[in-house]
Amino acid sequence: MCVGIDEIDADHKKILSIISSIIEAIDTNANAEAIEQHFSELTFYAATHFKHEEALMQSMKFGDLIEHQQTHQAFLDKIPELKEQILNSEYTDSTEQISQFLYDWVIEHILISDMDFVHAFHSTVKHSLSLKTIFQRTSEWLSYRVNISKRLLITSLLPIIGMLILSFITIKDNYQQYKNMQLLENLTHIVQQVNSLTHSLQIERGLLSSYISSDYKRFSKALTARQYKSNQDIDEFLTLLNSRMALLTEPTLVKFIKSTKIDIAELITFRSTVMNSEITDEKMLADYNAIIAKLLSRVNRLSLIEMDAQFANNITAINAMVGLKEILGQQRETGTLLIDDHLTKPELINSERYKQLYMQLGMQVNAIFVFNYSATTKQQLACANLCNITEHKAFINKTIADFMLQPETRQNGQFWFIQLTNRIDGIKLVTDNIIRDLEAKTKLRLHKLEQRFYWVLILISSIVIFNTLLFTVLYHSVITPIRRITHALKQVTLGRYNQQINDYSSSDEIGAMYDAYETLRRKLLQADMSKSMIKRQQQSLLDRRKERDKYRELASRDTLTGALNRRKFNHILKQEIGFAKQDKQKLSLLLLDIDHFKNINDNFGHAGGDQVLLDFYETCFKSVKSSDVVARIGGEEFAILMPETNSAQAKIIAERVRHNISELKVAYGQDHIRLTVSIGLAQWHERDSLNAQEFITHTDKALYQAKHAGRNCVKISSL
Numbered sequence: 001m002c003v004g005i006d007e008i009d010a011d012h013k014k015i016l017s018i019i020s021s022i023i024e025a026i027d028t029n030a031n032a033e034a035i036e037q038h039f040s041e042l043t044f045y046a047a048t049h050f051k052h053e054e055a056l057m058q059s060m061k062f063g064d065l066i067e068h069q070q071t072h073q074a075f076l077d078k079i080p081e082l083k084e085q086i087l088n089s090e091y092t093d094s095t096e097q098i099s100q101f102l103y104d105w106v107i108e109h110i111l112i113s114d115m116d117f118v119h120a121f122h123s124t125v126k127h128s129l130s131l132k133t134i135f136q137r138t139s140e141w142l143s144y145r146v147n148i149s150k151r152l153l154i155t156s157l158l159p160i161i162g163m164l165i166l167s168f169i170t171i172k173d174n175y176q177q178y179k180n181m182q183l184l185e186n187l188t189h190i191v192q193q194v195n196s197l198t199h200s201l202q203i204e205r206g207l208l209s210s211y212i213s214s215d216y217k218r219f220s221k222a223l224t225a226r227q228y229k230s231n232q233d234i235d236e237f238l239t240l241l242n243s244r245m246a247l248l249t250e251p252t253l254v255k256f257i258k259s260t261k262i263d264i265a266e267l268i269t270f271r272s273t274v275m276n277s278e279i280t281d282e283k284m285l286a287d288y289n290a291i292i293a294k295l296l297s298r299v300n301r302l303s304l305i306e307m308d309a310q311f312a313n314n315i316t317a318i319n320a321m322v323g324l325k326e327i328l329g330q331q332r333e334t335g336t337l338l339i340d341d342h343l344t345k346p347e348l349i350n351s352e353r354y355k356q357l358y359m360q361l362g363m364q365v366n367a368i369f370v371f372n373y374s375a376t377t378k379q380q381l382a383c384a385n386l387c388n389i390t391e392h393k394a395f396i397n398k399t400i401a402d403f404m405l406q407p408e409t410r411q412n413g414q415f416w417f418i419q420l421t422n423r424i425d426g427i428k429l430v431t432d433n434i435i436r437d438l439e440a441k442t443k444l445r446l447h448k449l450e451q452r453f454y455w456v457l458i459l460i461s462s463i464v465i466f467n468t469l470l471f472t473v474l475y476h477s478v479i480t481p482i483r484r485i486t487h488a489l490k491q492v493t494l495g496r497y498n499q500q501i502n503d504y505s506s507s508d509e510i511g512a513m514y515d516a517y518e519t520l521r522r523k524l525l526q527a528d529m530s531k532s533m534i535k536r537q538q539q540s541l542l543d544r545r546k547e548r549d550k551y552r553e554l555a556s557r558d559t560l561t562g563a564l565n566r567r568k569f570n571h572i573l574k575q576e577i578g579f580a581k582q583d584k585q586k587l588s589l590l591l592l593d594i595d596h597f598k599n600i601n602d603n604f605g606h607a608g609g610d611q612v613l614l615d616f617y618e619t620c621f622k623s624v625k626s627s628d629v630v631a632r633i634g635g636e637e638f639a640i641l642m643p644e645t646n647s648a649q650a651k652i653i654a655e656r657v658r659h660n661i662s663e664l665k666v667a668y669g670q671d672h673i674r675l676t677v678s679i680g681l682a683q684w685h686e687r688d689s690l691n692a693q694e695f696i697t698h699t700d701k702a703l704y705q706a707k708h709a710g711r712n713c714v715k716i717s718s719l
Contacts, residue, residue: 005056011049018042019106023099032087039083047076075105088575149479153471160463167460174456178449184311185442186244186253191315192435193240194299195322197233198292199428201267202329204230205288206336206417230271238264256298263298267291285333292326314438317375321383321431324367325424331360331396332420339404339413348404361396365389375434383430386423395423481510485517492521558632560610561617569631569639573692576643580684587684588650589695590640591703592620592657595676595711597636608668612675615666623657639696647683647716654679654714662712676712678703683717 022038024030050072057065082098146154207223241257241264270287300319338353348354368389372380375387385391403416488499499521501514556568564572573589580587594600594616601609613636620638621630629641640657642650658677666673680703684695702717709715 007052008049008056011045011052014045015042015049016106018045019102022102026086026099035083035086039079043076043079046079050076148482149475155474157467157471160467163463164460167456167463170456171453171460174449174453178446178453180311181442181446181449183250183253184315185439185446187315188435188439188442189240190244190256191299191318191322192432192439193233193237194295195318195325195428195431195435197230197237198295198322198326199424200226200230200233201288201292202326202332202424203421205285205292205329206333206421208284208288227271234264234268252301256301260295260298263291263294282337285330285337289330292329296323296326311438311442313374313376314379314434317371317379318431318434318438320367320371320374321427321434324364324371325427325431327360327363327367328420328424328427331357331364332417332424334360335400335404335416335420336413339411339416342411345405345407357400361393364392364396368392379434379437382433386426386430478510481514485510485513488517488521492524561613561632563617563621563638564629564631566631566633569629569633569641570692572629572631573641573695576641577684577690577692577695579643585644586646588642588645588647589682589684589699590642590650590654590657591633591680591696591699592638592640593678593703593707594636595678595707597675600673600675604668604671604673608666608671608673611668612666612673615664616661616675616677619660619664620657623660624653628653647681650681650683651714651716654681658712658714678706678711679714680704680706681714681716 018038018041022035022042025035025038054065054069054072057068062068082101086098204223204226207226238261241261244253244257270291296319299322334353334356338348338351338357341348341351341353343351368387371383371387372389375383380387399416399419403412403419406412484501488501491499501517556565557563558565576587579585594612597609597612600612604612613632617630617632617638620640624630624640625642625645627643628645629643631639631641633639640653642653645653658679661675661677664675666675680699680701682695682699682702684690690698698717702715705715706713
């Protein structure tokens with residue numbers, strides 16, 4: 001078992017020699033002095049060897065130095081424990097375990113533990129620092145850390161890892177874009193529905209305003225038709241919101257749907273009461289404006305959702321047009337109310353509503369500016385003059401001048417309403433066209449993303465299939481022969497030397513492994529005969545050892561009762577006194593003498609006396625604790641040693657033994673023999689410094705006291 005380092009090999013040989021001497025001393029029952037000498041040598045040479053190893057590991061900066069130091073110290077700490085077990089043990093199993101431990105440690109230390117750092121040592125000495133050395137070390141590290149199956153797998157995967165990563169990134173990007181497009185598609189539907197609903201509400205608001213201001217005589221038919229259309233738009237919008245609620249996960253959009261459903265509920269409640277209550281036109285307009293403004297405000301927040309910049313601009317442009325349309329609607333209702341007030345021109349110009357008209361114009365200009373900033377050139381051209389700030393301002397000013405800034409008799413609220421309604425309808429038409437165009441672009445983009453996703457999946461599937469086929473071929477060409485030879489080697493380790501490999505004829509590295517295996521198999525077959533002879537010799541030695549151990553066990557037992565004999569009892573007593581001194585524990589002793597045993601022998605013969613002794617021992621054994629020791633130390637004298645038991649506890653057990661003996665009926669032929677026992681009890685105390693013989697003597701005095709007290713009783717020694 002050489003490792004290739006002279007100093008380490010010399011240490012190993014010396015330690016092996018010492019361990020062999022220890023095992024031989026155990027087998028031959030050598031005296032304590034010889035065992036002490038062997039263990040002293042083992043401690044010294046093991047410590048010296050460990051210092052040599054640790055110095056070598058430290059010089060080469062070995063990574064597991066601390067772990068090796070810990071195992072070295074653990075063995076040095078174990079040596080005194082092993083020595084004490086051998087010196088104090090009377091059991092063969094214990095000594096055999098110590099021998100086996102030393103043998104196993106030698107094998108583990110030299111063949112496993114030391115081989116790790118020795119391999120690293122040879123690698124360090126062998127290689128110098130160069131590019132070739134670095135390459136070799138990397139290769140060795142890889143072969144040590146990664147098995148050959150994984151290396152083949154890595155080799156197969158490396159050419160396509162880059163492509164797989166690229167495909168993954170593409171799929172991830174495609175998926176994110178697809179989600180964004182789906183989100184945008186839902187946003188477009190929602191914005192379209194909001195546009196349609198708010199437009200219907202704006203018309204309804206205007207008609208209702210005119211209806212109220214004309215004393216409920218005009219616009220009745222048109223208002224009824226518009227309210228029916230608004231009801232349809234509300235139902236469609238609710239259906240859309242409910243259908244999207246279960247599909248969407250975007251938090252902002254989910255929150256929007258929940259809030260909007262609350263707004264729609266408020267709208268339905270408001271519209272159901274507005275016709276059945278006396279309400280001023282200003283209050284009615286304010287309530288309508290608040291509801292529509294709340295809807296548009298929620299839609300405007302949807303543009304904050306993370307999405308493609310181009311589509312975000314489209315949503316912003318659409319929201320701007322919807323907002324422009326709403327402000328125009330408010331301006332339409334404000335102007336209608338202003339005309340219906342029948343004010344003179346000076347009164348009209350100075351009124352708050354007139355000022356409000358121009359505030360609303362400023363808001364319209366801002367909405368047009370936002371649209372022009374966010375919209376594409378195509379969308380701006382589609383909007384044409386409707387989205388031209390100068391033209392729009394001129395249109396509003398001209399409409400105000402034509403239908404409002406006239407003498408009271410020439411002011412015309414109906415034409416004012418129609419002019420702004422036409423403008424609102426034109427803006428709605430443009431908005432609808434933009435939304436339809438956005439829907440078409442979204443669907444086209446979704447279709448392209450789906451196609452790209454399928455193509456990427458096809459590409460990845462092709463790569464995976466090709467890689468699997470390639471790996472399978474490489475795997476079977478390399479791993480299968482290696483597995484065969486590995487299986488054959490395992491069979492050889494089990495003693496099955498008939499595993500021949502004849503189906504591989506290549507001259508490559510694997511073929512060389514097959515040839516080496518066959519050579520090994522034949523050599524082992526040659527050695528098998530020698531091994532059989534050695535096994536027979538070992539079995540013979542083992543049989544002799546078992547026979548010797550059997551005689552040792554018989555020598556420690558009383559041949560009649562099976563109880564421990566006096567020699568074994570004295571040995572255990574010394575041990576227990578030592579334990580009591582060391583652990584500061586209690587120890588009690590009972591001495592038992594069968595009363596009038598001579599009369600039993602005289603009346604029933606020695607055979608009857610032997611039966612009494614047998615039943616007496618069995619009763620004592622069953623009456624005490626499992627940790628107590630029962631021994632026969634004379635003809636009819638017995639002793640019971642009680643570890644970890646004080647005198648009070650021992651007194652209880654002694655009384656139980658005495659009672660059980662007095663109740664005992666020993667069956668002998670047709671007779672039943674009755675007997676009693678006298679018991680002396682003593683507790684060992686450290687302060688008395690009693691040795692084993694003195695302890696027995698004090699207990700024996702208590703036994704004599706029990707006899708003189710009339711027998712069949714328990715007496716405690718007064719130490």
